[in-house]
Amino acid sequence: MDAGEALLLLLLIPGAAMLLTILVPSRHANVVRWIALITTTATLIDSIWIFAVYDFAQGGYQFDLQYPWIENIGFLGENGISLHLAVDGIAAPMVLLNGLVGFAGVLVSWKITHRVKDFFILFMALFTGVYGVYIGQDLFFWFFAYELAVLPMYLLIVIWGSTNKEYGAMKLTMVLVGGSVLIFVGIFAVFAEAGAGTFDMAVLRDIEFGRGFANTFFPFFMIGCGVLAGLFPFHTWSPDGHVAAPTAVSMLHAGVLMKLGAFGIIRLGMEILPAGTDFWMPVLLVLGGVAAVYGAISAIHQTDLKFVIGYSSVSHMGFVLMGLGTMNNIGVNGAVLQMFSHGVMTALFFAMVGGLYDQAHTRDIRVFGGLVRKMPLFVIFFGIAGLTSLGLPGLSGFVAEFHIFVGTIDTFPLFAALGILSAALTAIYVLRLMGRAALGPFNPRWENLKDLSRWEIAAAIVLIAPIIAMGIWPDPFIDRIAPTVAELPNIDQIGGLFTLSSLTGR
């Protein structure tokens, strides 16, 4: 497939929408909302198309598109800095994920009434930045997009957020930008060491970096990106940030932005500096395992719904990092599946919590009870998210976590046990939450609650569809992810699971 313009559209459509929104007078809030909805619909269609058309039999990078930006000046050689876009089997599901979550995010943001125009301008900047990271193939633009995805968070949280928002926003921004300082230094070190005069990842991937160099600079990428993925012990920004953020931003943030971190470890760390993986990946696995258990235990103690989900995100991202740390095809495969699965699941969680909070103005689990009487749809959707989270077979979480545990057992059996323990802990807090808030005796204080609005129902359906699809028929995902993972450098092959290729004996 060679239709790179489809990728360019992913950046141009929201970019253009941003400019268009700036021109709309701020009193026409509905115009702004419709622009956002049409934009995200278009990008969703484009994302689905890219995901569907990605040729998994061929594998590798596809939709290649390259425009030189600065070249042949001074230290920059040919294609020194270029707008280079491409997706591989790992990026394709991520693009789809961003399309889904962005679309659902606009739907649940429909009820925002305070400074609507500014909200959607920043939302589009964030959205564009995330796409840029998933499809970027040039370190300059990759980093550009990475920062662009982080930057609007501050204003989004400070203006539209709740609960301790100044603190949460500043902490989130400073920790994430602090992480990107490491990435920045790492990028320059790689550029200088390679001496190829280009920031093009396609070129840098082919250069073999020495073991010493790779061991020195791998942690710059691992920790720098890992911060965004909630790497223990740099995860504390995540619950605070999620709680403070407005609903749609929590969705995008936990759903998509945290995945940028894990994705960055694959793109920059595993692909460019494979020689560093031998030493550092076990470290990542241990830290991921700790985060998985620690996040789950912390979640049990929380009384604020968003904190529960915030810590559950830390725990689930811990699974992702564990999966990456296994460095075998099944574990990494599972990590990518988990990135997708957790993305839609947690977006669904936050969408539901937002729907409840806007009416109840509290998120304290202890005061809720018997919500199923007033909000049956809410309980159903929230329940689906919860069951996905604890890994119920038939939903996407099971497929992903199963891969991760199988991969981990092969390399570090002890940590597989830890992972399974934390999945059990997840069951505790999810079921307790459901039992307390959704079922249980009805608290008459909530007599006036209404069920979800149609915008929220639409958002929930958009997010539930892939959860179920991946749960019962994961092949379309695995077909794309597995061959790409198998081609990553230094990956152990321990056979295939559920893949078409394993069935056909290829």
Next chain:
Amino acid sequence: MDLEYQLIIPEFVMAGLAVVIIAAALAFRNVDQKWFGYATAVGLAIIAIVTAVAYWNTNDDFGTVLAVDHFTVLFRVFFLGIAFFTVLAAVQFAGDRLKNHAEFYGLIVFATLGMMLLAASRELLTAYLSLELLSFSFYILVGFNKLNPFSNEGSLKYMLLGAFSSALMLYGISLIYGVTGTTTYSAIGPDVVEGTRNIAAQLASFAGGSGGVDPDGARPGLLIGLVLITAGLGFKVSAVPFHQWTPDAYQGAPLPITAFLSAGGKAAAFAFFLRLFSEAFLPAAAEWVWFVAILAAVTMIVGNLMALQQTNFKRLMAYSSISQVGYLLVGIVALDAANITQSQDAASALVLHLIGYVTTNIAVFAAIIAFYNRTGRDDIVDLRGLAERQPFLAFAIAAALFSLAGMPLFAGFATKFIIFQAAFNNGFLWLGAIGVTASFVSLYYYLMVIKQMYLYEPEGSDRERFHVSRPLAGALVVLVAGVLFIGLYPTPLFDVIHSSTEGLFEQAAALSAAVVGQ
């Protein structure tokens, strides 16, 4: 000697413009004073355009004192642009709060003339005189708000420390002259090569224990002169530890002059710095590079840490500009005697960052001037609720501050990326790492300002929305567009800059070829 006077017509015209503006005020006493401002702005714009068109392909010397090459022309146009935007932003401010407008604009033009000559100088005394023309204009301009004690204090401090730094620099120049017998850059260059080679030989003979000190050989005077000139320049660009005058002068000066000082003053000093160090001192790079590297590191660290504690916006910008000087010094550090290509990259990166920084800084100040025109206040907390009262100003300030912090979409991201890259390429990984970390710290205090504008509701008695005067709003739109353009597509600008820095290294290239040949 035949001097080609046509080469420096723009400078003559500038001097004429300044005199005409001041004289016109005597002749037309009843004219609304703002027309002097607009006349100056139009004059500057015309000179800028004509200079750009007429001199673009010139590459010639005016005697041995001035060079009119790409570099000069680029900086001429750049300085004229800075002055143009400053004057445009100053008109309403001056009308409301200052007297003697014609002198005000005339001095701005004189300062600009000093900058233009400074960038063109290739002889130490000419450079010194240009620098003094610039500095004297600034001493007066900083104290222009006669009845304001802050303005007086700032001016006095600036003048005393400025005189001190000039003395340092003159002493350095005299030492260089004493050792080399010349003050032209091109003649100093080869002597520097010899001087440093003698030092190397001296050290080698020490190491071998084969002889004593050769009285003619080492020429320590050269090094001392170099250090003194660097220190003097450090004062002028306000590098730490020579920065003490900066916050007071910035706070005391009328706002448009703060803008002009932080943009034009720095740009001119760096043009001088760059030309001097690349044409005259480059062969001795191994001797001074550590000195400048430490200066850069300390400047970045101290500037940013001090900025964290500020409550006044002008003082915040003073420390922020100090930290920016640190980033610019990184460009000087990345000059490499052994590698002319690398040196030229570093010079281009420096100029690119300079242009990006100046555009951004003028944008911040233009917006703050618009705010000050309405409110008369300049503390950070006074910006509360600006996003409600004047969304465009708030957006312009936020965009510019994000640019200063090096965030994507805006100029700072691309230019910092390129300037740190130059340092990394020259092996200064630690310096680049300090720079990136410092700019990460700077994000915190810029965010604190942005938070005031966007998070809080307007406070105090004046909460209405307000309008910005048209010329100022127009200038601001152009500046913000410039910041975005440099951030998103710096390629054409970088191309122009790269072709203009080539001339700086012609001699160094020839010298290093000769050294290799021996």
